[in-house]
Amino acid sequence: MSFDQIIEIARRRGPKRIVVIEKGNGSFHGVALKARDIGLVDPIFIGRGKYLDGTNGINFIHEPNLEKAKIKGLEMVIEKEARIFMDPTPLGRSLLMSLDDKRIGLKKRRLISYISIFESLKDGRLTLFTDTYINDNPNLKDKVAIAENAIEIADILGIKRPKIAAIAPLELVNPAIASTIDAAVLSKMSDRGQFGSAIIEGPLGMDNAESVMAARRKGIESPVPGNVDIYLYPDIESAYLTTQFVFVLGKVRHAGMLGGVNIPTVTLTPLDTERSCLLNIALAVMNAHGLSATTNEG
Amino acid sequence: MIRSFQDILLRAGSLPPQRVAVLYPDDPDVMKAVKEGMRRKYIEPILIGVKPNIQAIASEIGLDLNSIEIIHIEDEQKGADFCVDQVIEGKVSFIIKGKILTAYMYRSLIKATRKLKPDEIPCTICFHQTKGLNKIFAITDPGVNIKPDIKKKFRILNNAISVLKRLEFDRVGVMVLSARREVSPDLISAREGEILRNMFFEHNDDGIISIDNEINIIEAFGNKPFKEDKFPDLFLVPNIETGNILVKTIDHLILGLRQCVTVGAGIITLMPSRSDGYEERILNMAFGAVLTHNSNKNLKLQ
Numbered sequence: 198m199s200f201d202q203i204i205e206i207a208r209r210r211g212p213k214r215i216v217v218i219e220k221g222n223g224s225f226h227g228v229a230l231k232a233r234d235i236g237l238v239d240p241i242f243i244g245r246g247k248y249l250d251g252t253n254g255i256n257f258i259h260e261p262n263l264e265k266a267k268i269k270g271l272e273m274v275i276e277k278e279a280r281i282f283m284d285p286t287p288l289g290r291s292l293l294m295s296l297d298d299k300r301i302g303l304k305k306r307r308l309i310s311y312i313s314i315f316e317s318l319k320d321g322r323l324t325l326f327t328d329t330y331i332n333d334n335p336n337l338k339d340k341v342a343i344a345e346n347a348i349e350i351a352d353i354l355g356i357k358r359p360k361i362a363a364i365a366p367l368e369l370v371n372p373a374i375a376s377t378i379d380a381a382v383l384s385k386m387s388d389r390g391q392f393g394s395a396i397i398e399g400p401l402g403m404d405n406a407e408s409v410m411a412a413r414r415k416g417i418e419s420p421v422p423g424n425v426d427i428y429l430y431p432d433i434e435s436a437y438l439t440t441q442f443v444f445v446l447g448k449v450r451h452a453g454m455l456g457g458v459n460i461p462t463v464t465l466t467p468l469d470t471e472r473s474c475l476l477n478i479a480l481a482v483m484n485a486h487g488l489s490a491t492t493n494e495g
Numbered sequence: 496m497i498r499s500f501q502d503i504l505l506r507a508g509s510l511p512p513q514r515v516a517v518l519y520p521d522d523p524d525v526m527k528a529v530k531e532g533m534r535r536k537y538i539e540p541i542l543i544g545v546k547p548n549i550q551a552i553a554s555e556i557g558l559d560l561n562s563i564e565i566i567h568i569e570d571e572q573k574g575a576d577f578c579v580d581q582v583i584e585g586k587v588s589f590i591i592k593g594k595i596l597t598a599y600m601y602r603s604l605i606k607a608t609r610k611l612k613p614d615e616i617p618c619t620i621c622f623h624q625t626k627g628l629n630k631i632f633a634i635t636d637p638g639v640n641i642k643p644d645i646k647k648k649f650r651i652l653n654n655a656i657s658v659l660k661r662l663e664f665d666r667v668g669v670m671v672l673s674a675r676r677e678v679s680p681d682l683i684s685a686r687e688g689e690i691l692r693n694m695f696f697e698h699n700d701d702g703i704i705s706i707d708n709e710i711n712i713i714e715a716f717g718n719k720p721f722k723e724d725k726f727p728d729l730f731l732v733p734n735i736e737t738g739n740i741l742v743k744t745i746d747h748l749i750l751g752l753r754q755c756v757t758v759g760a761g762i763i764t765l766m767p768s769r770s771d772g773y774e775e776r777i778l779n780m781a782f783g784a785v786l787t788h789n790s791n792k793n794l795k796l797q
Contacts, residue, residue, distance in 0.1 A: 289677045318750055333679050366739035376736060403743030404770065411770055434684060435737040437674035439744045441713045446625050447749040467676070467713045 198323055198355045200316060200450050200476055204235070207479040210486045212239040215463070215478070216270040216279040220263060220286060221245030228471050229283065230255075232478045241279060243270050267292070271301050274460045280485040283463035283478070288330065296458050307457040308332070308342040312350050313440050313468065314480070315451035323354050325427040326443075327456070329436045330466050337379045340429065344383060346456025347427045348395045353483050359426040361387075362406035363399025364435070368415050370400060376431030383429070396421055397429070444468060452476035454484070461485040497662045497785070498630045500622075500752060500778055507781030510788050512536045514586065515780075516578040518600070519571070519593035521548035523556055525767075528776035529591075530558045537780045541566060541587060543574050571595050575603040582762045583607065588787035589763040591780065600757065600764055601639055608759035616640065617759025618651040619766065620658055621742045622782075625751035629723050633659060634730045634745075637738025638757055638766070645687050649694055652731055656704060658758055659729055661789040667703055669695070670727040672737070673710040684733035685710055691731075754782050763787055 215238040217229045229240045241256040244266040260266040273279045284292055293309055295301065311330035314323055327347045332339055344361060351359040363380030370381045380399030387397035398421035405412040405422055412422035430436035444451050452473050455462050461484040463477045497503060515538045520526050532538040542549050542560075546567040553560050568574040575595065581587045592600050604617040619638025624631045635655040640647055652669065659667045671688035675681075692706045707727060709715035715725070732738040745751040752775070757764045763786055765779045 287677050293678065318748065324748075330676065331678055333674075333682070364740055366736045374736075403740055403747060404768075407743075407747035408770070414769070430740070431736060433676075433679070434672075434674045434682075434733045435740040437676065438672050438711060438732070438737060439741050441711055442741065442745060443748050444718060445712050445716060446628060446745070446751075448627060468718065470718050 199321060200323070200452065200479075203323075203354070203476065203483065204237075204479045207482040208236045211237045211482050213237070213281055213482050213485045214239050214241065214279040215281040215283055215481075216240075216273050217242050217283045217285065218263065218266050218270055219244035219246045219257070226285070228285075228474045228478070232475055237478055237482050238281065241273075243273075264291075267295055268301060271295060271298075271303065271460070275301065275303065281461045281463060281478075281481045283481075285463075285465055285474075288464040288466050292464065293331070296455070296460075296462065303459055307345060308335075308339050309455060309457045310335075310343040310346045311453060311466070312347050312456050313444075313451060313453050314350070314354070315443065315447075315449040318447050318449060322426075323356070324425070325351060325354075325359075326436060326440050327427065327429060328433070329430070329440045329468070330433075330453070333433045335432070337382055340379055340383060341386070342457060344392060344395075344397060344427075344429055347429070348392060350454055350456055350480075351395075351426055353480070356426050358394045358396070360421045360424050361392075361395055361397040361427040361429055362401045362421055362425045363397055363429045364403060364406060365400035365431055366402065368400055368402050368405050368412075368417060376400065379431070380429075398422070399429070440468060450476070452480055454480050496664060500624050500631065500754065503785055504778060504781045507537050507784040508535065510537075510784055512539045513588040513784045513787055514539045514541070515589055515591055515783065516541050516543055516581050516587045517591045517593055518574055518578050519544040519595040520591075521545065521552045522594040523552060524771075524773060524776065525591075525593040526552045526556050526558060527773055528780065530556065531773070531777055532780040535777070537777075537784050540591075541581070543568055543578055544593070545569055571599045572602065575599040576606070579603045579607045579762055583611070589765065589783040591765045591783065592767065597638075597766060600766070604757060604759040604762060604764060605639075607762060611760040614650070615654055615760055616643075616647055616650045617757060618654050619755055619757045620655050621738075621753050621755045623742070623745050623751045623753050625745065625749050628726065630726065630728075632726065632728055632730070634732060634738060634742055637732065637735060637742045638755070639735075641735045643734070645690055648687060648691060648731060652691065652695070652729075654758060655729055655731075657761075658756065658763075658786065660703065661786045663789070664728055665703070666705060667729055668705050668707065668725075668727040669729045669731065670707045670712070670715070671710065671731045672733060674733075675710055687733075754779055756782065756786065 219242040232238045243258040274282045310328040313326040313329040317324045365376040377400040383397045384399045398419045409423040461481040541564045543566045578590045618636035620635045673684035675685035755766045
């Protein structure tokens with residue numbers, strides 16, 4: 198599946214009602230309008246920004262207190278007045294806390310994590326990196342949740358049996374290097390079917406994740422090397438910095454999504470551009486539809 | 496100034512051959528590269544390792560050993576130590592690592608550096624060339640130091656900068672990488688970066704070094720097109736894990752080319768990876784030739 202196909206499928210499933218927090222500077226509301234124009238969403242803005250008031254065909258609820266606007270927006274999604282929540286301010290702690298706020302009626306299922314998605318330069322396939330934004334030093338329990346969140350997103354993208362590489366600096370388990378131990382345990386959990394039909398292999402160095410030959414030379418017999426859908430990174434420094442090099446130098450088309458949240462949410466990180474923001478919206482539409490991309494549309 | 500690996504090959508071709516130590520060349524890929532390196536007059540090799548094995552592989556790939564010195568050493572650590580001593584004594588210019596575990600080489604280099612230049616520490620520097628960027632850039636240290644503290648990072652940067660100077664960079668733009676973000680504004684790597692910037696500000700005698708205030712490339716360029724000369728020449732990674740994963744990701748997911756050297760006390764060791772093909776190994780030698788030639792040309796080591 199490619200991003201073009203994602204947009205196509207999302208358009209067929211759209212438009213979905215999206216509630217967009219408007220800060221008043223209009224930063225990314227243009228993207229929401231663009232998403233409306235191509236039939237992805239039906240936006241309703243809430244927040245500051247008088248200039249939106251009375252503008253033709255734009256739904257706008259005035260709420261100068263942005264914190265209240267955010268709560269109201271989330272409540273609208275919980276009460277099914279809207280299907281998608283979008284906060285176009287850079288993703289920070291306060292939104293993460295709200296997404297986890299039981300008082301608003303949101304129940305967290307798992308740890309919240311971030312998944313970066315891009316079209317591979319090698320074969321154009323949609324490829325996932327995680328956790329590329331939220332958790333600094335996830336422990337093993339966190340990594341289980343991060344993997345499960347990514348498997349869910351992969352499903353939305355039509356990847357039914359994702360192959361996951363638990364990345365470490367080397368392919369041998371070294372008791373002095375925690376990432377190799379975590380990767381080995383995840384891999385064993387996967388052997389026991391604890392991740393359903395997803396396969397986690399690890400620890401894998403980036404070289405053996407990418408090449409069947411390199412993996413075989415190290416004695417790794419697995420369907421994952423050379424075929425990775427999801428790269429599970431050991432920590433934020435390796436994940437966030439590596440993602441930046443791939444996006445900036447590789448100039449790949451990319452998008453991003455929050456995993457582990459209960460309502461389809463569009464957020465922005467410094468990794469985003471206007472272009473990726475549109476894709477983020479399309480992905481949220483797929484998510485809101487609640488079914489995988491391939492179930493109905495084949 | 497050298498902007499590409501092609502520039503390295505051209506420059507190496509114009510230099511007199513360098514005398515080099517090849518450690519454990521009993522591998523067909525290594526030996527073939529040695530043969531071609533000699534044909535192109537990049538190197539005059541001394542082969543160190545198990546003599547019968549060296550002879551067997553040489554005859555397999557058709558390399559005439561008559562005019563080549565072979566030193567028989569079975570113990571790998573002793574072999575690595577011997578090569579380092581050869582560089583110290585000025586008998587060879589640099590070392591090419593063959594079929595031997597990297598750890599032996601690191602150990603010899605760490606020992607020698609401690610003895611000769613106790614203020615320095617060895618580090619690995621990986622040079623990358625990617626499509627769409629008309630310059631090579633370097634990442635350090637993905638090889639030797641596992642979790643360097645601030646003092647070690649200062650030494651790593653100094654060491655790496657001295658290597659980049661040998662590639663005739665008239666300015667070395669440095670970025671101290673950190674994944675500091677809105678959701679986690681207090682990462683150690685970011686704080687260390689700030690201290691390093693100050694340390695370099697005080698030690699930047701020749702004005703060649705410029706340390707970016709930005710701590711990663713998205714912060715610097717914001718995912719937008721940028722001017723190539725603004726792209727840093729050297730990146731310092733927070734730890735070995737990030738370095739290892741980053742350099743290999745650039746190889747495989749951005750389809751870049753990579754050349755790695757490990758340097759301590761001015762001793763240059765070329766570290767081709769196991770998967771390097773013939774072309775990469777030739778380029779590796781050219782790299783060594785250019786780096787050591789320029790160090791002899793009285794570009795002083797730090």
